[in-house]
Amino acid sequence: MTSVEKALFDLPADIVVKDQDIVSKYTTDFRHLYAGRTVAVLRPRSVAEVQLVVRTLAAHGVPVVPQGGNTSYCTAATPNRDGSEVVVSLERLNKVREVDAENLSMTVDAGCVLSDLHDIASENDLMLPLSLGSQQSCQIGGNLSTNAGGIAVVKYGMARELVLGLEAVLPDGSLFSDLNPLRKNNAGYDVKQLFIGGEGTLGIITGTSLKLVRKPRALVTAFLAISDISVLSTLLDRAQRFTGDAVTSFEYVSNSSLDLLLGKRPNLRRPLEEPSDHYVLLEAATSSHLLDLQGAAEALLEEAMSDGLVTDGTVAANEEHRRHFWHLRENIPEGEVLNGGSVKHDVSVRTSRLAAFITEASEIVKSRSNKAILSVYGHVGDGNVHFNVVPPHGAQPAEFKENFEQSVSPLIYSLAARMGGSFSAEYGIGRSKLELLAEFGDPGKIALMRKLKTALDPKGSMNPGKVIP
Ligand SMILES: Cc1cc2nc3c(=O)[nH]c(=O)nc-3n(C[C@H](O)[C@H](O)[C@H](O)COP(=O)(O)OP(=O)(O)OC[C@H]3O[C@@H](n4cnc5c(N)ncnc54)[C@H](O)[C@@H]3O)c2cc1C
Structure with a gap:
């Protein structure tokens, strides 16, 4: 045996x-x-x-x-x-243990599917503001283990910022429990943070207490054509000023990403009549029924158009209209898959350097592989861009991607590093980014990660071969 x-x-x-x-x-x-x-x-x-x-x-x-x-x-x-x-x-560990609507919190098992938690918060007139394209199947334990980001980080932060308490089974089978929905708790080291973003290498998260927020009473969503990517950070700043910091999502969509999807899904409508090279999908929300977000969005659009930041745009007239905008944005990965898949670079830089990063990285790709199709989009409101590259028409996708990953991707990551950015904004390290962490990670940080791993998991039995180079 x-x-x-x-x-x-x-x-x-x-x-x-x-x-x-x-x-x-x-x-x-x-x-x-x-x-x-x-x-x-x-x-x-x-x-x-x-x-x-x-x-x-x-x-x-x-x-x-x-x-x-x-x-x-x-x-x-x-x-x-x-x-x-x-x-x-963890799929069968999926009970909601408690919703405390007054405390704006819920305590749940780690195997709860994220979209189920959205529904439960909504039944209580509240919202769990963590939202990602995989929400129908990812679990909250996985979201915390990866410190997931998603489309609402601008306002609500990464998964980590929504965690009040956490419970985990350690590699020897003992239980660590700090499962308390307190907003203030400075009683000793905040040990739970180790498991958030730990990718299952330090223990198995079994439960968590999460922050909820009041359900939005007013929501405004706009699809904007912008004159150039250089206006991204000015437009975000202006949107925050006009809406009183109510922006929840600020997503960039390049026309080439949109074309990949629309080319394969002709039943989908373009968001605006005239095509543009660059778009922003903007959403703002408030729990107040008194604030006029719609008016703020229209005033923003008018001013940004007269200043030339925005060349065209529309504010969603109803929920169906809004869903259509989000459907386009969230199905870009599918558009890439339908075109042979992509080499993904999940990069972040500070928002003030984002346009320069996209411009320089695009030049690198053009100079090395001028027929490759760029698919650039992402949660740029928090400095995160999915700088993806799709094989040119007629190329063998697998061969192209392998060659590209070896010869061009390192240049893109080096550029991000030179700009003080990260090679892994929200997807983590797992197995596939170990070499990148070894190359770009701070040696002192990696050494400390190893010490922590050894202290918690001396036999190295929790998710071996992941995260630690
Ligand atoms: C279409 C699509 C869109 C996506 N969009 C985003 C996005 O916008 N932002 C983003 O951040 N990510 C995104 N992702 C990536 C992915 O969905 C996230 O990383 C998500 O948080 C993973 O959750 P999961 O439950 O599927 O975890 P898994 O994939 O099952 O696991 C991920 C890691 O967490 C560990 N793990 C899982 N559960 C536990 C647990 N209970 N205790 C300890 N360790 C555990 C695993 O060992 C593994 O290391 C996307 C993925 C897809 C397919």
Whole structure:
């Protein structure tokens, strides 16, 4: 008997899935970049069962790969290829433990799907302001483990900023519990922060207390054609001033990204009649029913057009109109997939350097691979741009992407580093960005990460081969 078989023998049979037809969905990542192997997936239903699983696997020296919705963009949630690791899926740990509407908080199991939590907050006239394209399948435990960003970071911050309390099972099976929805709690080190963005390498998050906000009473969404990317930060600043800092989303969409989608989905309408090279999808929200956001947006549009920042634009007239704008933005990744996929660069720089970054990075691509199709878009209100490159028409996508990643991507990352930016704005490190962390990470920080990992997980059994170069 192997160590894995011995460990499985010691666990309740009804939490063990061995059918390889089912197991394969847990061993391949969302983008099909990495196919691992595992003998079994474990699906505990309670915190006590997560502890039992971790303790039992640890006793047999079997490494654990925690998994949420398996939507990671950096192959962080898949096991290795030799079958020695076991996937622990949190999908059955999915209860809402408490909603405290007065305290603007909810305490939930880690396996709750993000969009289900949106619904529950909404039933309480509140909102959980974390929103990403994968929200129908990603889980809150995965969101915290990756410190997810998404479309509302401008106003509400990354996932970390929404966490009040956290509970996690440590690599030896013991429980760390700081699950308290307090806004102020300075009683010792804020240890929970280690698990946020830890990508499952320090323990398994089992529960969290989250901040909620009041549901917006007024919401305004506009699709704007801008004269040039150099106006992005001025326009954001102006939008914040006009709306009283109510901007929740400030998304850049290049026309080439939009064309990739519209070319394959002819049933979708263009957002504005005349095409433009650059667009901004802007949304602002307030919980006050007294503030005239619509008026503020119209005044912004008028002034920005007369100043030449904006060349055309429309404010969504109704919810259907608004959904159409968001549908276009959120389906850009699909447009890329339909055109052979993309080489993704999830870069951030300070907002004041964003336009310069996009311009210089585009020049690098043009000089090295002039037929490659640029697909540039993203949450630029927080300095995050998805600077993606799609294979030229007629090229072999896999071959193009491999060559590009080896020869051009390093130049793009070096540019980001020179501009004081990051090679990983929101997707994390996982397995696929280890070399980038080794190259661009601060050596002192990496050394401290190693010390923390050794202190919490001396046997290296939690999600091995991820995050730490
Ligand atoms: C269409 C699409 C759009 C996306 N848009 C965004 C975006 O806008 N912003 C953004 O930040 N990301 C985005 N992502 C990436 C991804 O959805 C996020 O990283 C998300 O937070 C991952 O959640 P998950 O539940 O799927 O986690 P998984 O992919 O299952 O796991 C991710 C990491 O977290 C660990 N993990 C999962 N659950 C736990 C747990 N309970 N305890 C400890 N570790 C755990 C895993 O081991 C792994 O290291 C997008 C992905 C897709 C497919």
